[in-house]
Amino acid sequence: MTAIARSKRGQPHPAARGATGRRRSSPTGSSWTPWAFLAPGVLYLLIFQGYPLVEELLLSFSSTSLLNPHDREWVGLDNYRDIFASPDFRQTLSVTLVYTVTCVVGAVGSGLGVALLLNAKFRGRGIARALVAIPWAAPTVAVAVIATWMMNAQYGIVNRALEAVGLGVPSGNILDSADYALPAILATTIWQLFPFCSIVLLAALQAVPKEVKEAASMDGAGHLWTFRVATWPVIKPTVGLLTLLMTIWSIRRFELIWIMTKGGPLGSTETLVIDLYSSAFEHNDLGRAAAIGMVGVCISLAVVLIGQSMALRAEKKGGH
Amino acid sequence: MPWGRYLRVLAVLAVLGIAVFPLYWMFVTSLTTDRELFTSSPRLFPDFSLTGTYSEALTGPVPRWLLNSFLIAAGTCLVTLALAIPFAYGLSRFRFRGKVALVIGLFVTQMLPESLLVVPLFAIFRTFGLLDSLHGLVLVDTAFVLPIVVFVLKGAIDGIPREIEEAARVDGCRPLGILTRINVPLIAPSLAATAVIAFFSAWNEYVFALTFIFDRGLQPASVGLASFIGELSTPTQTVMAVAVMYTLPAVAFYLIAQRYIVTGMTAGSVKG
Numbered sequence: 001m002t003a004i005a006r007s008k009r010g011q012p013h014p015a016a017r018g019a020t021g022r023r024r025s026s027p028t029g030s031s032w033t034p035w036a037f038l039a040p041g042v043l044y045l046l047i048f049q050g051y052p053l054v055e056e057l058l059l060s061f062s063s064t065s066l067l068n069p070h071d072r073e074w075v076g077l078d079n080y081r082d083i084f085a086s087p088d089f090r091q092t093l094s095v096t097l098v099y100t101v102t103c104v105v106g107a108v109g110s111g112l113g114v115a116l117l118l119n120a121k122f123r124g125r126g127i128a129r130a131l132v133a134i135p136w137a138a139p140t141v142a143v144a145v146i147a148t149w150m151m152n153a154q155y156g157i158v159n160r161a162l163e164a165v166g167l168g169v170p171s172g173n174i175l176d177s178a179d180y181a182l183p184a185i186l187a188t189t190i191w192q193l194f195p196f197c198s199i200v201l202l203a204a205l206q207a208v209p210k211e212v213k214e215a216a217s218m219d220g221a222g223h224l225w226t227f228r229v230a231t232w233p234v235i236k237p238t239v240g241l242l243t244l245l246m247t248i249w250s251i252r253r254f255e256l257i258w259i260m261t262k263g264g265p266l267g268s269t270e271t272l273v274i275d276l277y278s279s280a281f282e283h284n285d286l287g288r289a290a291a292i293g294m295v296g297v298c299i300s301l302a303v304v305l306i307g308q309s310m311a312l313r314a315e316k317k318g319g320h
Numbered sequence: 321m322p323w324g325r326y327l328r329v330l331a332v333l334a335v336l337g338i339a340v341f342p343l344y345w346m347f348v349t350s351l352t353t354d355r356e357l358f359t360s361s362p363r364l365f366p367d368f369s370l371t372g373t374y375s376e377a378l379t380g381p382v383p384r385w386l387l388n389s390f391l392i393a394a395g396t397c398l399v400t401l402a403l404a405i406p407f408a409y410g411l412s413r414f415r416f417r418g419k420v421a422l423v424i425g426l427f428v429t430q431m432l433p434e435s436l437l438v439v440p441l442f443a444i445f446r447t448f449g450l451l452d453s454l455h456g457l458v459l460v461d462t463a464f465v466l467p468i469v470v471f472v473l474k475g476a477i478d479g480i481p482r483e484i485e486e487a488a489r490v491d492g493c494r495p496l497g498i499l500t501r502i503n504v505p506l507i508a509p510s511l512a513a514t515a516v517i518a519f520f521s522a523w524n525e526y527v528f529a530l531t532f533i534f535d536r537g538l539q540p541a542s543v544g545l546a547s548f549i550g551e552l553s554t555p556t557q558t559v560m561a562v563a564v565m566y567t568l569p570a571v572a573f574y575l576i577a578q579r580y581i582v583t584g585m586t587a588g589s590v591k592g
Binding site: 031034035036037038040041042044047048049050051052053055058059066114117118120122125128130131132133134136137138139140141142143144145146147148149150154155157170191195199200201203222230248251252254255258259272273276277286289291293296297300301304 | 328329330331334338339340342343345346349358362397403404406407409410411413415416422425426427428429430431432433434435436437438439440441442443444459460462463464469470495496499520523524526527531538542543545546548549556559560563567570571573574575578582583590
């Protein structure tokens with residue numbers, strides 16, 4: 001976000017102006033010098049991100065299969081009409097919404113709590129901060145495998161622990177139950193995402209001025225009040241940014257769900273990307289897959305645009 | 321107020337327990353006997369006499385999987401840095417038309433799920449004979465980690481005073497020389513951090529490897545490990561031992577490089 005705003009800063013150094021006083025576009029060389037640096041990367045991304053995206057857009061307006069992708073039939077908006085008419089897709093959308101909102105609130109919320117906890121001075125703080133980062137560092141596939149094992153009906157530690165405290169899960173695997181699979185996957189996702197949030201928020205908390213905090217506590221303000229007056233204004237932009245990042249990451253998230261449930265049981269964990277992948281590679285319906293993907297990208301774009309405009313408005317409000 | 325302090329110690333311990341327990345449990349399970357695995361009171365500490373699980377896990381395809389993961393990750397790391405360093409320099413130091421569009425484009429790539437582009441990339445890869453190849457995976461993995469690495473490195477280069485470059489220019493240094501001799505050494509910590517990010521993003525990658533590799537001997541560890549799920553023939557301890565061997569390098573490197581990664585990411589892309 002801010003990366004976009006920052007790009008305006010690339011003004012040339014005064015010394016970089018030409019001998020004639022003409023403003024040059026770069027420190028040295030002609031106006032295409034920057035492109036000598038940028039071209040390889042830009043071309044690379046055009047080939048591996050830009051072109052496939054355009055292809056996918058075209059695919060979403062056509063009917064074709066994986067076996068002969070060049071044999072395409074133009075069908076206009078049929079794919080979109082089909083997915084929006086199907087109740088399965090409505091379920092997919094609602095699962096995606098529940099998954100995304102819960103992940104974002106859970107990860108950013110618990111991340112903030114942990115960051116505040118670890119921001120205080122205490123012995124072993126460095127070790128605690130390092131250990132808390134572990135879930136973030138672990139490969140998602142390994143996390144999915146461990147989580148599946150821990151939630152195994154007969155031998156899994158989760159079922160045993162729940163039983164021990166008297167909260168027996170109904171018979172069978174947690175991940176085979178249409179009621180429990182989504183909460184189980186949500187818990188695993190939040191476990192994996194909250195460390196990133198708390199690490200970033202810990203960095204943001206360093207910027208909270210001590211004097212303001214001390215002044216607030218000298219006035220006899222409670223913890224909550226100090227947080228509202230001294231801490232929140234400083235970390236608010238970071239919280240906003242994390243919310244945006246977590247939203248995009250949750251909408252994109254594939255492998256954890258795919259490995260743990262493949263979207264089942266009964267579609268109870270089927271998010272957009274799971275639906276997209278199984279449409280393409282299990283049902284061989286590339287047009288439908290592409291249309292689902294485009295809906296997902298539009299949702300992400302909308303979220304980013306809304307987030308960006310909210311950030312801009314907040315900036316303006318804080319400006320005067 | 322000792323009570324408040326005890327409460328905080330308890331809370332910290334609880335958080336650390338939640339963060340560490342699943343990985344600890346994976347390790348314990350890898351060192352447990354069959355009988356203990358299936359009793360009602362599971363063993364809570366590893367039995368170090370059972371390291372045989374690991375030598376058992378290392379027979380068969382597992383070393384090959386780990387090697388494949390390593391080759392893909394190392395390749396991705398090299399290609400990503402080779403493309404990202406000049407890219408970030410160009411973005412940081414020059415003013416040019418289309419810059420804002422380029423930065424927005426870079427940001428948009430963050431919103432494209434791998435599973436969206438996997439279909440058209442599959443077609444491209446088939447046309448060029450890149451399916452079932454490790455270098456094919458290097459090519460796609462690079463495309464997905466490149467934008468974030470560019471943002472982080474751009475942030476680092478932004479922080480280098482231009483005066484240093486000016487001095488080098490006066491001494492007759494060409495733009496490319498300024499980049500390699502002045503900037504690269506100065507952003508070494510960020511380079512190390514982004515190298516770790518690129519390496520482990522490819523080490524962890526699953527979707528493309530799952531879709532583009534059919535030959536079991538060419539699979540990386542992510543796909544190999546996931547294939548154990550639902551496969552009844554592999555003992556749980558072996559699966560967990562493979563998971564440990566696959567997880568440990570990533571966690572170790574992240575812990576070592578954590579400071580730089582956090583600084584780099586907060587300075588480069590997250591904060592601003």
